Amino acid sequence: MIKVVALVLFFITTLHALSNLEILKRADSFSKSSSKSNQFRAYNDYKNLYLRALMNNDKKLKYSALKGIVYSGHKLHIDVKQYEKEYKQAIHVTHSSKKRHQTKKVIKIQSSHKLSAVRFKNGRLILRFDKNLKKNQVNYFTLHDRKKGVYKYIFDIHASMLKSSTTLRQEGIDKIKLAQYNPNTLRLVIQNRTPLSVRFTKKAKELSIKVANKSKKAKTAIASKKYKKAPPKRLDRDKIIVIDAGHGGKDPGAIGYRKYREKVVVLSIARELRNILRSRGYKVYMTREGDHFIKLRNRTKYANKKNADIFISIHANAVGRKDAKKVCGLECYFLSTSRSSRAKKVAAMENSADLDEMDYYGKQSFLNTINSHNIVASNKLAIDLQRGALSTLKSRYKNVKDAGVREGPFWVLVGAQMPSVLVEVGFITHPDEARKLVNRKYQKTMAKGLANGVERYFINN
Structure with missing residues (x-):
């Protein structure tokens, strides 16, 4: 028993030195063995691959890891119901994806930059990324829809991270929305019924945006709220x-x-x-x-x-x-x-x-x-x-x-x-x-x- 535990610990420590493919091959080999200790090693490898897949959002690796967890788990009489449920869902997604790829080739281009944090600081909207921003990475333009009476101030940033849109709030601004426009572009839209003053600077990993409402009514409303000492609304953070x-x-x-x-x-x-x-x-x-x-x-x-x-x-x-x-x-x-x-x-x-x-x-x-x-x-x-x-x-x-x-x-x-x-x-x-x-x-x-x-x-x- 001591030898088995020692071997398991050895495999865990060497896991990080191996590639995903090498670990998967090793796990597949262990899972076919009649030895219970080898089957346990296989189960442990599959579980670690599952965590790696989640960390890297690797659907293919997640599918293979889940398949291995269910197979080796049944052999070892381990309760793997939750993994089995996920595996069945993964099968459905994989088959749907295969059908789509048979008719159309999909080329994925992944941005090199990722959004890591969004917040308001001293009246500025700060977007922080994992790497320094490059010169032509931010494209800024404005739109005016006269029929709807809407002004839009748009930032297209060559970056990714958001899986779903996020709505932000600032006093005097109708709407601020941040979303993944396409796999390669993160889009920030600042929308208002009256013209805005928008200024921005790029410094290292941060894009800093200063937005002010030119309307006298909006300035008066904001000033009165400050006078009442109401706490400023930051992000849409009701968490x-x-x-x-x-x-x-x-x-x-x-x-x-x-x-x-x-x-x-x-x-x-x-x-x-x-x-x-x-x-x-x-x-x-x-x-x-x-x-x-x-x-x-x-x-x-x-x-x-x-x-x-x-x-x-x-x-x-x-x-x-x-x-x-x-x-x-x-x-x-x-x-x-x-x-x-x-x-x-x-x-x-x-x-x-x-x-x-x-x-x-x-x-x-x-x-x-x-x-x-x-x-x-x-x-x-x-x-x-x-x-x-x-x-x-x-x-x-x-x-x-x-x-x-x-x-x-x-x-x-x-x-x-x-x-x-x-x-x-x-x-x-x-x-x-x-x-x-x-x-x-x-x-x-x-x-x-x-x-x-x-x-x-x-x-x-």
Whole structure:
């Protein structure tokens, strides 16, 4: 048994070094084996390919991975109903797509730039991209429909990211809409019944647009609202987010390097994340604002009561002294009945504070009743948070390790009626990582990255 576990861990660590095609070939070979250990390896490979497919929006790889998960899962007597349902849907999409391709060749041109965030700042609409904007990348023109009495100010940007249109709001402007005009062009349309003054600048990765209404009536209305001190409407952000700072009160969480306490570190990061998201126009609540103990089941209960759109639980990871200098990295977990050894170890630490009264067999039975309705959405949220945090941290700090997006049986996520994720911001037991985790600048950078991940998730979904 020890040899089997060691082999599985070996395959997981070498997975990133192999291409998708190599992993798929290896998994197909293992799945045909009569050995249960090989079949388990195949199942694990297919699951990792499935996560890669979701991250890269690779439909072909997703189809192959789902097919493998269902096949090997049945062999191992693993419950794969959710994957089976997805696989059947994928079959239908694949067949429809094949019929279309038989009559017409489709050439896909993918833009090199992607939209990463949209927000209003100091009266300007800021569009931020993942790369520096080029000289001729933004095409601006205006239209005036005299019959309808409408003025349109249009920006065509050689970029992509949005899967669906987004409507924005600003005082004194009738309509601002952002949508993917075609696979290669992102279109921003600013529409109004009276003429507008529109100015824009491109700097590095940002397109900054200043829009002002020339109409005296509009200026008077805006001025009167400012006088009343009404909060300015930012983006069309009616989303509700609940942030959960792990542990608290009598439960310190992990005690790490130089006796740093998990409950203190995660509360600081949670507060920074709350402040950033509120400044971007979201409604944000926290399960705990101070050093208080809250039962695990009451945390998601609070999120449900607030009708939250997403739930983010923030934690810091830990290992024993023997491995303290070796193990580090940022991880994001979403809820599932996963029984992987790594998920079990991490979940055991996070679950220990509140559910000791339930025995092992009781826990396993309860896990089998988990509603998998939000698992796919939670997986996507975890991927976006991981990407956001890593890209922001790596832009300022060296040796930031990606420990991956994983699934596991975390009790703090059980009962959430919305997509929910547990973020392990790093290992508080690792000397270098622990020093960063208690640093205010690092905490703010981490929070900014997570906030960018939240925006990416809402843009994509």
